[in-house]
Amino acid sequence: xxxxxxxxxxxxxxxxxxxxxxxxxxxxxxxxxxxxxxxxxxxxxxxxxxxxxxxxxxxxxxxxxxxxxxxxxxxxxxxxxxxxxxxxxxxxxxxxxxxxxxxxxxxxxxxxxxxxxxxxxxxxxxxxxxxxxxxxxxxxxxxxxxxxxxxxxxxxxxxxxxxxxxxxxxx
Numbered sequence: 001x002x003x004x005x006x007x008x009x010x011x012x013x014x015x016x017x018x019x020x021x022x023x024x025x026x027x028x029x030x031x032x033x034x035x036x037x038x039x040x041x042x043x044x045x046x047x048x049x050x051x052x053x054x055x056x057x058x059x060x061x062x063x064x065x066x067x068x069x070x071x072x073x074x075x076x077x078x079x080x081x082x083x084x085x086x087x088x089x090x091x092x093x094x095x096x097x098x099x100x101x102x103x104x105x106x107x108x109x110x111x112x113x114x115x116x117x118x119x120x121x122x123x124x125x126x127x128x129x130x131x132x133x134x135x136x137x138x139x140x141x142x143x144x145x146x147x148x149x150x151x152x153x154x155x156x157x158x159x160x161x162x163x164x165x166x167x168x169x170x171x
Contacts, residue, residue: 007091007100014062015086016074024064026125028087030104031058031132033147055147058132060085060106065123074110074128081107081133081150100140107134 014025037050062085064071077083085106092099114127137145146155152171154161 002095005093005095007093010090010092010099012087012089015084015088016062017070017077017083019070021062021064024066024068025062026065027063029061030087031060031106031135032056033058033135033145055149058108058135058147058149059111060108060130060132061127062130063125063127065125067124067126071110071113071126071128075113077109080109080131083107083109083130085130085132103138105134105136105138106130106132108132 012025012028014021014028034056035052036054036056038053039048040051041048074083085108087102087104087106089102090099091102108130110128111131112129116125116127118124133149135145135147136143143155144157146153148154152162152166
């Protein structure tokens with residue numbers, strides 16, 4: 001049996017608020033998904049355990065080249081989930097010569113804009129950090145994960161992990 005090689009990112013695009021940033025988005029740091037836990041120990045236990053109580057805050061950072069007035073406009077969005085962000089990455093499996101696509105859909109708000117260092121004759125970089133309240137990961141049309149912090153949705157591989165609780169609460 002042949003060993004599988006990793007899929008290599010061949011190209012990507014970023015869309016923020018419906019606008020394509022092909023040609024100016026240099027890097028994107030996708031959110032870190034970290035479960036929030038509460039340490040717990042009670043009578044009869046010989047140690048602590050970590051109880052799952054939700055998720056830590058998620059953030060996304062995009063580095064852009066050049067200057068763009070749309071970056072400043074992104075800061076003016078009011079709601080915590082008003083700003084749609086979409087990453088599309090084209091990956092190549094070089095062991096079987098097939099291409100796969102990963103799409104990451106996010107909603108959130110721009111929380112910081114680093115205008116960057118200006119140097120004559122160089123391309124300026126600006127960095128925007130976004131707080132992410134919604135995250136959906138899709139590989140080749142198959143939804144792997146959906147987290148909607150505001151609406152209490154957590155779906156993994158098509159299994160809704162929060163539906164029973166939401167039904168009990170009448171949500």
